Amino acid sequence: MVVPTPAPRARPEKIQAVELPVIDLSRRYEAPGLIVAACETHGFFKVINHGVPQEIIAPVEEQSLRFFNKPSSEKLKAGPMNPFGYGSKNIGFNGDIGEVEYLLLGANPNLFDISQRAKNISDDDPAKFRY
Structure with missing residues (x-):
């Protein structure tokens, strides 16, 4: 028996740009909360002032x-x-x-x-x- 694959989901007509979350590690006390928020909302982030x-x-x-x-x-x-x-x-x-x-x-x-x-x-x- 052959079963057709389901049609792909329709893509939205307009894709919105999302600003990449930037975490400044020099802000020691704020950084952990910002990292959690970035992970929860975007799943990724950019780190600056990390010292490497x-x-x-x-x-x-x-x-x-x-x-x-x-x-x-x-x-x-x-x-x-x-x-x-x-x-x-x-x-x-x-x-x-x-x-x-x-x-x-x-x-x-x-x-x-x-x-x-x-x-x-x-x-x-x-x-x-x-x-």
């Missing part, structure tokens, strides 16, 4: 792009998450079809060492990527 130097951010972004540009078969070697590692999920229940990918890394080196699987994450220096 650009010379630390740039290599992490470069390594992340290199990892996520690898073929799926290579990325899957860095998973499954247990509790850290690579994962991906299909999305698309409301017409927004696609896949979301993520790589969860631990901040505490005493709890779990992702560098055991990091050769699949970074070709250069797995420990460097982690730190």
